[in-house]
Amino acid sequence: MNTPILEVNQLQVSFKKEKEEITVVNGISFVVHAGETLGIVGESGCGKSITSLSIMRLISSPGRITSGQIVYNNRDLTQLSEEEMRIVRGNEISMIFQEPMTSLNPVFTIGRQIDEIILLHTCASKQEAKEQSIEMLKRVGISRAEQIYRSYPFELSGGMRQRVMIAIGMACQPKLLIADEPTTALDVTIQLQILDLMKKLQEKENTAIILITHDLGVVAEMCDRVLVMYAGEVVEEAVVDDLFHNPKHPYTIGLLQSMPSSVEKKSRLYTIKGQVPPAGSITKGCRFAERCDHVIDRCWGEEPAIVLVGNNHTCRCWLHA
Amino acid sequence: MARYIIGRVLGMIPILMIISILSFLFVHLTPGDPIRIMYGAEMDMATYEKVKESLGFHDPLYVQYGRYLQQILTGDFGVSYKSKTNVSDEIGKRFLYTLGLTFAAMFWALIIGLVVGIYSAAKRKSIWDRLGIISTTTIISIPEFWFGLILMQIFAVQLGWFPTSGSGTFVHLLLPSITLGFGVSAIIARFTRSSVLEVLQEDFVRTAKAKGQRESVIIWTHVLRNALIAVITMTGLQFGFLLGGAVVVEQVFAWPGLGSYLIDSVLARDYPAMQALILLFSVQFLIVNLLVDISYSLVNPQIRYE
Structure with a gap:
């Protein structure tokens, strides 16, 4: 359980816009251990999706990884050639996406799209790939797997398609599965089924999961540890219980307060005032200062460093420095 | 599917009725007298009236149309005023030439167009992409007769590789089909490029990359x-145009197809031939359109015709 399989060190990702480099992910570091689920939470535009795409090296131009390491299995993924990276993708690290409706190719059968990944990374024959695909479909809880194998994506509901995406993602028994908002586009009842399915498969295969979400309910349900991101940086990292019961960073506290509770009925939900600053707009001080309820003079001038505030609990805030 | 096709074919009947009326009016109302063109200006009035009577020009237009309609419904497209031959025989002979030229031209057009289009899109903003855009723009702007003459000058006159004009063997087909196909290839290339670029933005392309699939395999x-739908539409349209006879290219290379027949019959005010050709071109367009619609369902399973 405690062997690290992925180590991200000081990752920095920039986008080039009219000769200007805008940094959208700024010096992120974290570790993922075998078999655990790491949640990455934050508002839209905080860089969580970009972080996950960088691990897969799927950032498309004009974006690029400008510095830092992504160490997987003693190899720095940022240094691999495209051809070496192809062998990692889908095989050792795979990814499922937010939009099950558009993430499958509309003109190919479900079967062909699962076969594709098996044929790419194993020596299976077409017939063996088909058998494995149907087996995968059964394992993600699809009854009538043979029939679905021959179906086209438009014949399936969103929940079914996300199951198919998970089948594709898990087909080659990856060590790490990156799930980028896997349930956001689904109905609430289906969300729970999909999360349960991921959990079940994870226990069986001992797969590590990076779960990217903005839904703290999903985090509580699924994750072992959580990384809170804000404006391209990590602001707090803790074990999930710690984070929910003892949040340190004002941003995390704000996020938790703005969660609707089923127990108490407040007349109005808490909101964090203001908006996420556009990438590259803050060059000095704490990035959250503008929206923070506890802002002090120091916040405007210097950016706080990440410090240890408890057992396995780190936070980037002057209040705790 | 069969029901869909039968429905579409039945739907063509009223369209063809309207076209037959329009083509009849268009042909008969164009200035120019076929009898004068046939016999020259010196014929005497008595003979003129006799010929006019025999061709039925004295009757009101609607009577003439009725007769014409009766004729074509029995499959008789009349006798050419000019050559005195059966119009359907002449069209049958020339149709094969046009069909051959069209297929050969589309063959070049598709090969060059698809390869250039896909390659430009895959390597967008590279020097090859830019070169592709510049050359396709240039090719589209070049008039066919000029391009044909240049090809003829270089490959037939100077190098002597191909015959300058005429028909009969496969080598005769090369220069005219390349002339025709080149212009179409540029249109197809541009369409393919923009269509591929659009599809490249889709989420499923990212999924395929995340599976570890090769970029080239993803594109092909x-x-x-997914990009083919737009390309098929465009190709069908061009195919229909070419089937209507490549008037200019057929003239340049003395190719005995429908295009040169159309020119000849218009110049001679050869009513039966003109009407038959217009009707034929319309039928061809309708059939090509139907084939295009059917091929959509082959490319995209979501499109099914009931």
């Missing part, structure tokens, strides 16, 4: 299949 399978 995942992307191309």
